[in-house]
Amino acid sequence: MIQYPSKYIEKAVEEISKLPGIGKKTALRLALHLLKENESTSHLLANSLIDLRTKTRYCTHCHNISDDEICNICISHRRDKSIICVVEDTRDVLAIENTGQYTGLYHVLNGVISPMDGIGPSELTIDSLINRVKASEELKEIIFALSPTMEGDTTSFYLTKKMKGLQLELSTIARGVPIGGDLEYTDEITLGRSIISRTKNDQ
Amino acid sequence: MIQYPSKYIEKAVEEISKLPGIGKKTALRLALHLLKENESTSHLLANSLIDLRTKTRYCTHCHNISDDEICNICISHRRDKSIICVVEDTRDVLAIENTGQYTGLYHVLNGVISPMDGIGPSELTIDSLINRVKASEELKEIIFALSPTMEGDTTSFYLTKKMKGLQLELSTIARGVPIGGDLEYTDEITLGRSIISRTKNDQ
Numbered sequence: 001m002i003q004y005p006s007k008y009i010e011k012a013v014e015e016i017s018k019l020p021g022i023g024k025k026t027a028l029r030l031a032l033h034l035l036k037e038n039e040s041t042s043h044l045l046a047n048s049l050i051d052l053r054t055k056t057r058y059c060t061h062c063h064n065i066s067d068d069e070i071c072n073i074c075i076s077h078r079r080d081k082s083i084i085c086v087v088e089d090t091r092d093v094l095a096i097e098n099t100g101q102y103t104g105l106y107h108v109l110n111g112v113i114s115p116m117d118g119i120g121p122s123e124l125t126i127d128s129l130i131n132r133v134k135a136s137e138e139l140k141e142i143i144f145a146l147s148p149t150m151e152g153d154t155t156s157f158y159l160t161k162k163m164k165g166l167q168l169e170l171s172t173i174a175r176g177v178p179i180g181g182d183l184e185y186t187d188e189i190t191l192g193r194s195i196i197s198r199t200k201n202d203q
Numbered sequence: 204m205i206q207y208p209s210k211y212i213e214k215a216v217e218e219i220s221k222l223p224g225i226g227k228k229t230a231l232r233l234a235l236h237l238l239k240e241n242e243s244t245s246h247l248l249a250n251s252l253i254d255l256r257t258k259t260r261y262c263t264h265c266h267n268i269s270d271d272e273i274c275n276i277c278i279s280h281r282r283d284k285s286i287i288c289v290v291e292d293t294r295d296v297l298a299i300e301n302t303g304q305y306t307g308l309y310h311v312l313n314g315v316i317s318p319m320d321g322i323g324p325s326e327l328t329i330d331s332l333i334n335r336v337k338a339s340e341e342l343k344e345i346i347f348a349l350s351p352t353m354e355g356d357t358t359s360f361y362l363t364k365k366m367k368g369l370q371l372e373l374s375t376i377a378r379g380v381p382i383g384g385d386l387e388y389t390d391e392i393t394l395g396r397s398i399i400s401r402t403k404n405d406q
Binding site for chain 1 (some may be wrong): 222245253
């Protein structure tokens with residue numbers, strides 16, 4: 001048990017080290033950094049955290065984080081409303097947006113089905129997705145872009161069953177050898193699947 | 204340039220990623236973590252950062268971080284007032300306190316002399332140390348516990364010259380092979396010095 005020179009440092013280290021991936025040593029380093037900086041640095045940081053938690057909301061359509069009731073993507077006229085891409089969280093939306101390859105809509109599940117962590121279908125935004133799918137007249141395709149893990153696959157499987165008979169094309173993002181990756185270092189399951197799911201070359 | 208779904212996330216990521224060693228990706232991960240947690244988590248964290256920056260002060264004697272005008276160590280009757288250990292910053296005080304091997308006082312320089320970073324003697328608490336040394340009647344020894352780098356050595360050298368003729372014993376913490384370390388992996392400068400500065404065994 002370290003004896004901190006000030007109870008305010010102790011408290012700050014305690015709170016900072018509650019963040020994921022940050023231990024007591026890193027927390028102390030960050031706290032001492034803030035002490036050396038101008039007071040405004042700490043105020044800006046603290047206010048941004050409060051604003052983040054109290055002023056952001058979730059889009060009522062896709063459940064992505066948003067400033068308004070409906071997010072920029074759902075409200076945009078430039079997005080293709082015939083496709084919904086189902087993802088686990090906001091980071092996945094950012095990653096896909098970053099590719100510049102997708103112009104459809106999203107649906108953020110807020111997790112995947114994981115009985116080990118006590119997350120069942122009712123903890124996710126699945127009912128909202130089903131309602132959204134049934135209410136839309138333009139929708140033609142749903143892309144599952146979930147992690148290639150057992151939990152991700154279970155969730156895709158569950159959703160596929162739920163949407164049976166809805167006259168929709170269902171697809172999953174391609175899995176295979178990462179571009180730029182080394183065949184030698186690709187795990188055998190991925191490599192095996194990439195052979196089975198091989199695509200024809202243009203000739 | 205990533206297009207964040209909310210300006211509050213963008214602002215929070217910007218502020219968090221100003222912290223040393225935290226990039227935009229980690230900042231986003233931390234921001235999304237706070238969004239998932241209770242509102243109280245963000246409030247506790249934000250308030251602890253403000254308190255840290257606005258309520259801590261520096262001990263007028265040793266310049267360590269403190270809640271009061273004089274810190275717990277300087278005010279304690281149990282500390283040996285005949286020795287001052289000169290360190291770079293608060294983290295070094297914590298590290299030495301943690302060993303349980305030292306019962307004297309400290310002096311926190313708030314850095315080391317580093318012309319490359321524009322830090323000269325006047326940026327440090329050197330004048331305060333000299334005044335403290337001259338004013339004390341009990342002081343017998345000063346231990347330099349600075350980093351074994353060129354900057355640390357320069358600072359020790361500067362202080363040694365400043366204290367010439369003050370009838371004090373000056374010492375530097377031992378440098379050598381770390382206990383539990385492997386000789387094979389010790390750099391040659393450390394190993395060389397550890398041979399030159401060898402200590403006699405009890406017989």
